[in-house]
Amino acid sequence: YSFAEISQKFGIKADIQFIFQGDLFNFDSLCGKPAERIPLQLNAAKTPLDIKVFIIDDKISYKDEYKADFYEETFVRHILKSLDMAVKGFSEKQKLSDISLVSEESLKVYDALNDNNVDFNVVSVNKLFENQVRKNPERTAVIVNEESLSYGELNKFANRIAHALIKRGVHKDSIVGMVFDRTKEIFIAEHGILKSGAAFLPMVEEYPDDRISFCLHDAASPFVLTTEKIKAERATLFEEAKPCQVLTIEELIQEGADGSCDKNPDLEIPVDSLAYCIYTSGSTGRPKGVMLEHRNMCNYVTFNEKNISHYSLVNGIKTSLSVTSIAFDMSITERYISLCNGITLVMATLDEIHNPLQLNQLMLKHKVETIVCTPSFLSSLYDFEELHTSLRNLKAGHIGGENLPDTLVKKIKTLNPEFHLINGYGPTETSVAPTASESEIGHRVMIGRPGPNVKCFVVDKKLNLLPPGMQGELLICGKGVGRGYVNLPEKTKAAFIEYKGCKAYHSGDKVRITSKGILECFGRLDNQVKLRGLRIELDEIENVISSYNKIRLVKVIVRNNGTEDYLAGFFTADTHIDINELKNYLAAKLTPYMIPDVLMQLDEMPLNSNGKIDKKALPETTVQFDEAEYVEPANDLEKFFCEVFEKALKREKIGATENFFKIGGTSLRAMRVVSFAISKGYNLVYKN
Secondary structure, three states, rough: OOOHHHHHHHHHOOOOEEEEEEOOOOOOOOEEEEEOOOOOOOOOOOEEEEEEEEEEEOOOEEEEOOOOOOOOOOHHHHHHHHHHHHHHHHHHHHOOOOOOOOOHHHHHHHHOOOOOOOOOOOOOHHHHHHHHHHHHHEEEEEOOOOEEEEEEHHHHHHHHHHHHHOOOOOOOOOOEEEEEEEOEEEEEEEEHHOOOOOOEEEEOOOOHHHHHHHHHHOOOEEEEEHHHHHHHHHHHHHHOOOOOOEEEHHHHHHOOOOOOOOOOOOOOOOOHHHHEEEEEEEOOOOOOEEEEEEEHHHEEEEEEEEOOHHHHHHOOOOOEEEOOOOOOOOOHHHHHHHHHHOOOEOOOOOOHHOHEEEEEEEEHOOOEEEEEEEEHHHHHHHOOHHHHHHHHHEEEEEOOOOOHHHHHHHHHHHHHOOEEEEEHHHHHHHHOEEEEEOOOOOOOOOOOEEOOOOEEEEEEEOOEEEEOOEEEEEEEEEEOOOOOOOOOOHHHHHEEEHHHHHHEEEEEEEEEEEEOOOEEEEOOOOEEEEEOOEEEEHHHHHHHHHHHOOOOEEEEEEOOOOOEEEEEEEEEOOOOOHHHHHHHHHOOOOHHHHHHOOOEEOOOOEEEEOOOOHHHOOOOOOOOOOOOOOOOOOOOOHHHHHHHHHHHHHOOOOOOOOOOOHHOHHHHHHHHHHHHHHHHHOOOOOOO
């Protein structure tokens, strides 16, 4: 049968058509008479990509036709060159995996992509901060909750913490825990820990006891720093954390009140020492600690013109805003690019973050010029007209943690055409954001080019380099790649490798190099997801659910309700499981954003022909809410807030006694409630 007959009979359409013509058309006569070959001119390609192979004078020749709305000319040229490379490889190599598809022309594309070497003095991060202290001791370093610290004051208090920790025996690679609210003590603690030669492990007070305790034990933290207030409120936690000793900022600062510990410690910190450790979601059911060194951090935060993201965040900037959780690696961008480059950092409190009017006042009062946040958060700010003036005043923003929608780029750039909207990309393991690109209206959002001294390669499963245009795994190499995982040698060995003579990290992300020579991302190759900017290993959630009473099989997936993504968990068990009791169990072991919005017990888990769970066959879901008896609003105030909840949650008939967060509320939706209430004269804060 000809393909045309098969196509007509069965409705099969070819995406790519490969035809080997060989030497069938290599003739000068037909039926004994001279023949002339006349090329047939077509107005359109028959398939998106059509490749014909001819043998002419014992040489291989290729002819292609393609549809320009499917493929670019540059990509097609790379395909043909790769095909030619493969044909030659068949006669030279014994294994298919040894055949290279990358031509000399393709290698030049990689050379251009990775042309970013920058020479500078690599020092420990505390030295970068101390340089700014020497230059501008009186300049305001930090503003938070109506309190401020100059660079000199912050340095003095951090020195007291450092001397106190050194006296207690911390040393290179000690990991010191931190549990704080959004107060100035965060900065004093972090810089004090760095100056002592140790690494900081940031955690937020909202974390459950089980998670904080696990992180402290796993990292073998000798100490955890906090405030007197949190120490009293979380007494049970700190008892469980032993032998890790709890120290309060207040007591350590008081130890040096006589001024004897106000100077920088006389300590040379090797650049291969740990600087910080951040715990991210892990596939084993427990979070995993990612270790970054001073040299990684120094390469990331040092100002230079080849770093398009940092250039926009530093060049001519006086004041920046901090809205990101300290346990999220994007906050490293906020705090250290600012404080290592002499910029004033304004940290918003939780109330200010969740109250658009307060946040607007904060940004206007301090003339904030840059922001670092997720696309979801930036979108929520845009939704409030009260914040448009502040958004127009911004000069630059580093946006990352999740996909940046084209529609959001259009909204922000239309509102503020001069705004440098930087899309930052990168795993925690490679120093926050090893690649970045500036986003413009009318252009697809890309993850861009690697930053200074970072190299990027697209490879297959055998680590063979792939030609531009072809999708494969992004391998990130160079000075941004961290040390590895805490107490997970096998995972470290698998994820952190050597490639082309330098340390490299398996990102697990599927990418390609575009015709413009920049990187475009197409999602994950594994079971990791990003939800509202936070990295989540679905395996970790599944393992915790599996550990609950008599549960057998579990599958957690991401679904969308038309406006936002949410987690849905499905499970089978030997007995009936009370969903509320299961949620309470998960709340004690997982951070709030990792608890599925939907939990559904099934009689049997759907399986595909390979015996694996068939995700496409899982039942349709709607976000579940705790069942509560409807209680009529008793007065106008209760009626008002029930109506506001209904608008924010897009639900009908919410009763006076229902819990906002148990019926679908999120921090971003809470912003809408607070904003609307304030506009009607109610003095509401996020804590309420």
